[in-house]
Amino acid sequence: MDKMFSFEISTYKNFKMKRRDFISSLGTVAAFSGVSNAAPFNIIKNLKNSPNDVIRIATIGMGIQGHYDTKAALKNPGVEFVAAADLYTGRLERVKADFGQNIFTTRDYREILNRKDIDAVLIATPDHWHDKITIDALNAGKHVYCEKPMVQAINEGHPVINAWKKSGKTMQVGSQRISGSVFQEAKKLIAAGEIGQVNYVESNNDRFSAIGAWNYSIPTDASPATVDWDTFLKDTAKMPFDANRFFRWRNYKNYGTGVAGDLFVHLITGVHYVMDSKGPNRIFASGGLRYWKEGRDVPDVMVAILDYPKSGNLDPFQMVLRVNFANAGAINNNTRIIGSEGQIDFGWDGLTLTKKKLPKAPGYGNYDSYFTFSESQQKDFEKWYNEKYSEADRKGEPVKEIKIKGKEGEDEHANHFGNFFENIRKGSQATIEDPIFGFRAAAPVLACNDSYFQKKPISWDPVAMKLA
Ligand SMILES: NC(=O)c1ccc[n+]([C@@H]2O[C@H](COP(=O)([O-])OP(=O)(O)OC[C@H]3O[C@@H](n4cnc5c(N)ncnc54)[C@H](O)[C@@H]3O)[C@@H](O)[C@H]2O)c1
Numbered sequence: 297m298d299k300m301f302s303f304e305i306s307t308y309k310n311f312k313m314k315r316r317d318f319i320s321s322l323g324t325v326a327a328f329s330g331v332s333n334a335a336p337f338n339i340i341k342n343l344k345n346s347p348n349d350v351i352r353i354a355t356i357g358m359g360i361q362g363h364y365d366t367k368a369a370l371k372n373p374g375v376e377f378v379a380a381a382d383l384y385t386g387r388l389e390r391v392k393a394d395f396g397q398n399i400f401t402t403r404d405y406r407e408i409l410n411r412k413d414i415d416a417v418l419i420a421t422p423d424h425w426h427d428k429i430t431i432d433a434l435n436a437g438k439h440v441y442c443e444k445p446m447v448q449a450i451n452e453g454h455p456v457i458n459a460w461k462k463s464g465k466t467m468q469v470g471s472q473r474i475s476g477s478v479f480q481e482a483k484k485l486i487a488a489g490e491i492g493q494v495n496y497v498e499s500n501n502d503r504f505s506a507i508g509a510w511n512y513s514i515p516t517d518a519s520p521a522t523v524d525w526d527t528f529l530k531d532t533a534k535m536p537f538d539a540n541r542f543f544r545w546r547n548y549k550n551y552g553t554g555v556a557g558d559l560f561v562h563l564i565t566g567v568h569y570v571m572d573s574k575g576p577n578r579i580f581a582s583g584g585l586r587y588w589k590e591g592r593d594v595p596d597v598m599v600a601i602l603d604y605p606k607s608g609n610l611d612p613f614q615m616v617l618r619v620n621f622a623n624a625g626a627i628n629n630n631t632r633i634i635g636s637e638g639q640i641d642f643g644w645d646g647l648t649l650t651k652k653k654l655p656k657a658p659g660y661g662n663y664d665s666y667f668t669f670s671e672s673q674q675k676d677f678e679k680w681y682n683e684k685y686s687e688a689d690r691k692g693e694p695v696k697e698i699k700i701k702g703k704e705g706e707d708e709h710a711n712h713f714g715n716f717f718e719n720i721r722k723g724s725q726a727t728i729e730d731p732i733f734g735f736r737a738a739a740p741v742l743a744c745n746d747s748y749f750q751k752k753p754i755s756w757d758p759v760a761m762k763l764a
Contacts, residue, residue, distance in 0.1 A: 351439075351717055354379035354414045356405045356429055357421035358387045360512070361443055365418045365470065366395070368709035369441070372717050379414060381405040383524040384542070386515050403524050405429055409436040416466075416720065419443060422545040423553045424530055427452040434463040439720050441713065443470040444565070445557040446734035450742050450763060453735040457761075460731045468716035468727040469734030471565035475715060476708030478647050481700050482570040482633070482640050485649055492637030494571060497615040499563045499631040501555075502623035509588050509596060509621040510546040510558075514539050540591060547592035549745070554594040555619040556581065556744035563617060563631060564602075565729065565737040566642075570633070573610060575736045575758030576602035581744040587622030596621035600744045605758075617744075646701035655692035657685035735761055 351374060355366045358380045369375055379400040380391045388401040400411075408414060409432055416439035419429050427447045433440050440460075446469045447453050460467045473479065485491065503509060515522075518539040525537045532550040535541075545551035546558055553561075567573060583598035602615040631642040638651040660666045660681060669677060702708075715728045729737075736758060743754040743763075755764035 349721070350374050350376050351415045351720060352376050352378050352413055353416045353418060354381070354400075354408045354411075355418040355420060356381045356408065356433075357419060357425070357443075358382040358391050359420065361470075362387075362418070362420035363394070364709065365420050365441070365443070365713075368472070368707070369418060369713040369717075371707060371710035372714050375713075375717060379408050379411065381408050383528050384515075384518075385522045386517065403527070406432070409433055409438060415439060416441065416716075420470075422528075422551045423448040423557060424532065424545075424551045427456055428530070430456050430467075431459040434459045434465055434467070437463070437465065439466045439716070441468045441470060441716050442734075444734070445553050445561045445738035445741060446731060447738055447742070448551075448553055448557070450739050450746070453731075453739060453761060457731045457735060460725070464725065466716060466720045466725050466727060467731050467734075468712065468719075469729040469731065469737075470712065471562050471729060471734075471737065472709040472712035473562060474566055474569040474708075475712035475728060477703040477706055478642070478700065479566055479570055482566075482642070482647055483572075485640060486570055486633070486635075487572075490637070490649060490651065491633065491635030491639055493611045494633055494635045495611065495613045496634040497563075497567055497613065497632065498617075498634070499560075500618045500620075500629045501559050501563075502618070502620040502627045502629055504621070504623050504627065511544055511588070511590070514543045518543065544592075547588075547590075547594060549594050549749075552594065553742060554745050554748075555596070555598050555621070556600065556617075556741040556748075557738070559619055560600065560617050560744060561737055561741045564615075564740055565733075566631075567615065567633065568733070568737055569728075570640075571610060572608070573604060573758075574607060575604070575756065576615065576740050577605045577756055577758060577764065578603040578753055579740055579743040579747055579756060580753040581747040583748055594745075595748060598744070598748065600747075602740055602744075607758075646699060649696075649698045649700065651693070651696040651698075653693040656689040657681075659690075732761075 353369055353375060355362045355377070359382070362382070366377055370377055377395055377399065380388065381402050381404065382388050383403055391399055391401055402408065408417065417433045419426060419433070419440060419442040421429060423445060426442055430440050430442050447456060486494065520537045523537065523542055525542065528542055529535070541548055541551070552558065568575065579600065579602050581598055581600040583595040585592065585595050586597050588596045597620045598618070600617045604610070604613045604615065606612050633640045637653050638649060641648045641650070660677070666674065666677065712728070719725070719727050739756060739761065743756055747754045757764045
C-alpha cells in the first residue's frame with residue numbers, strides 16, 4: 297500500500313475506516329504546544345478566557361478537504377460550525393445537507409470575515425487563494441487554520457507571517473500528520489541519538505490511477521451559473537469557464553503547486569518536526585509530463601534532491617523525494633530517515649526503528665585485498681590484526697528491529713485542530729505548525745517547482761527564510 301499517500305488520505309481513513317490506532321486525548325496535543333521553531337508567544341487581547349468558551353468556526357472552501365477539516369475540528373469539545381463559503385453552488389447545498397440547514401452559506405468569503413460571531417476560519421481552498429484569504433482573515437481578527445502548502449509562491453510567505461505577527465491571532469498550517477503519536481515517537485528517537493547522525497532521508501510516493509493523479513469527478517451541472525469562475529481565477533490569466541481547471545485545479549500551475557506542494561510538503565513538514573530542522577539550503581528537481589497528458593501543465597513524474605546544511609546538533613544530510621503518477625510497475629513506496637546507526641521507516645500504522653552499529657574491527661577476507669597478499673604477508677597481517685583488535689572489537693551490535701505503533705484510538709487530524717483550539721484558548725500564537733514553521737516547509741517544495749521550471753538548482757536561506 298502507498299505509504300506516503302497516507303499523508304493526503306489520512307483524513308479519509310479517519311472518517312471512513314475504523315482504525316485501531318487512534319487517540320483523542322487532548323493531553324497528547326498539549327505536549328505539542330510551543331515546540332515550533334521560533335514561534336513567538338503573544339497574549340491575544342480578545343482571547344477566550346475560559347476553556348469552556350465555545351469557539352465558533354467557519355470553513356472557506358468546502359470541497360474534499362474542507363469537509364474532512366470541518367469534521368476533524370468538530371471532534372474537539374467546545375467548537376461550533378456556523379458558516380461556510382464556497383464558489384460552487386452544489387457544495388453549499390451539500391454543507392446544509394451534512395451540517396444543518398442553519399449553517400450560513402455564501403459564495404463570498406468576505407461575508408464570513410465581516411461576521412463578529414465567528415472566531416476562527418478554516419481555509420481549504422485551492423493553493424492560489426491561501427495567502428489572500430489568510431491575510432484578510434487575520435486582518436479581520438480571525439484565528440486561522442490554513443491548509444498546506446501555506447502559500448503558493450515563495451514571495452507570499454513573509455506577508456502571511458507579518459500579518460500573523462501583527463494580528464496577535466493563532467494560526468495553524470494543516471499538515472496534520474505531525475500531530476500523531478508516531479511523529480512524537482520519531483522525534484524522541486532522533487533526539488536520543490537512536491539512529492546516530494542522520495545522513496539521508498528518502499521517500500517515494502508513486503501512484504497509478506486517475507483519481508490518484510488528481511482527476512477527481514466533475515459534477516454534471518458544472519457551468520458558469522453554478523460556479524463563480526471569475527473569483528476562482530483571482531489574479532491569474534482570464535479565460536472562459538473550464539470545469540477541468542475548477543474541479544481539477546491541482547493539474548495547473550496557476551492554481552496548485554504540483555506534486556511538490558501537494559505531497560512533498562507533508563514529508564518535509566514531518567522531517568522538520570522530528571529533526572528540529574529549519575530546512576534545506578539547496579534544492580534541485582527534475583521530471584516531466586509522461587502519462588497524464590489530458591491538458592495539465594505540471595509534471596506527473598518528479599525527483600527532487602534537497603541538501604540540508606549543518607544546523608545545531610544536526611550534521612548535513614540529503615533528502616531525495618520522488619513521485620511517479622505513471623508507475624505501472626510494482627509500487628513499493630517508503631519513507632525513511634537513515635542515520636549512521638540505524639533508520640526509521642514510516643509505515644501505515646506506525647514506524648519501524650532498525651538499529652545497527654558497526655564493530656570497531658574492519659574485518660578481512662572474502663571480497664577484500666587480503667587474498668591477493670603472499671602467504672607470508674597474509675600470516676603477518678593476521679598476527680597484526682589479532683594483536684590490534686580484541687574479541688569485543690570484532691563484534692558489532694546485533695541488528696535490532698523495534699516496531700512502534702500509533703496510539704490506540706488516535707486521530708491525528710482532530711489532534712491537529714485540538715492544538716489550534718487549545719492555543720486560541722490560552723492566548724498563544726505558538727501552534728505546532730505556525731506560519732514560520734509552515735513557510736519553512738512550503739518554501740523548499742515551492743523551490744522544487746522553481747527548480748523544475750527554471751531548470752536550475754535553487755539556493756535558499758532556511759534561517760532568514762529568503763532565496764539566497
Ligand atoms: N492536509 C491534507 O492532508 C490535505 C488533503 C487534501 C487537500 N489538502 C489541501 O486542501 C486544499 C483544498 O483541497 P481540496 O482537495 O479540498 O480541493 P477541492 O477542489 O475539493 O476544494 C476546494 C474548494 O475551494 C473552493 N474555492 C475556491 N476558491 C475559493 C474562494 N476564493 N472562496 C471560497 N471557496 C473557494 C472551491 O469551490 C472548492 O469547492 C488545498 O490547499 C490542498 O492542498 C490538504
